[in-house]
Amino acid sequence: MAVRVHTDSAPHTLVTGATGFVGSAVARAALARGHRVRVLARPGSDRGNLAGLDVEIAEGDLGDPASLARAATGCRFVLHVAADYRIWVPDPAAMLRANVDGTVALLRAAHAAGAERIVHCSSVAALGLTQDGTPADETTPVSEDTVIGIYKKSKYRAEQAVLALVRDEAMPVVIVNPAAPVGPRDIKPTPTGRMIADAAARRIPAYIDTGMCVVHVDDVAEGHLLALERGRIGERYILGAENLSLRDLLALVAHAVGHPPPSIRLPAGLLWPVAMACEALARFGIEPLVTRDHLRMARKRMFYSHAKAARELGYAPRPAAAAVADAVAWLREVGRLPP
8 A cells, every 4th residue: 555645735644642752753754754744642741752843733632532533634544652651550440541442532533534544553562472482473362361460451452442443343443563662752751761761870780580572663663654554454563673581681771871781680579579568659659660560571571573564564673772772872862861
């Protein structure tokens, strides 16, 4: 499917979540391809990631269906990236409303407005894991009772709702499942971005035996546009890059900033009392550094294969070291690390 949008009279492409980390990268990728971009932004939100971008801003919120209808009007394409991405939240119901109900409301608004194609940004969090630690793919079995933590459950439920909309209401949706994105403009930061920043500042003296799939945020953005152009309706595409142990990821960060990597390996079980104490403090409004869900997730290596996206979309991500180097360079640029 050729997607070229060049003239001022052309329909818009709506990007949700564009004030955030992944969404701002997606907006940039769409602009680079000549799309006329409209972004959905909450009133009063930090719009630093949109600075210098030639985009139209539509104020609205995933919890306000009327604002979604206004934002979607006149949009030929929709890239739905907005989500509440936190491992721990004080109010799980609010995350479910944003990630599940908000996704359904946005897709229905886009479909009603006549969107020709929609890309829904899900997550590998919605997918299954293998028993032996080998990379999972889009066909690896998963059920909600095996999904750990409210964020992962919210993404699983949202993805199942999207698949139902494709099946029951013929919505033209392609799903992408990014792994752990790393790179510039992680302003919030995301949980992965916070880990990179803490490691770069030498605030992580030890590691546990786990692993994840790391991918450059700009490659995730490229994957969204490739899915828009070439993806099959109703299909899922993992957007990953390199599967790394936590030890190896922290070593990449240490190399990027020029200091030794942490060498102390901690058994996850030793952190269980710490997690319980952090959760107790969370009742008083103190965000926990580690929770029992963190440790449950760490029991498995969250490795994934992007072979399907490579084969069907032409997706070709760069190595994880490049993502880490760009993340560290941005942290220095914005003053979060010494020069």
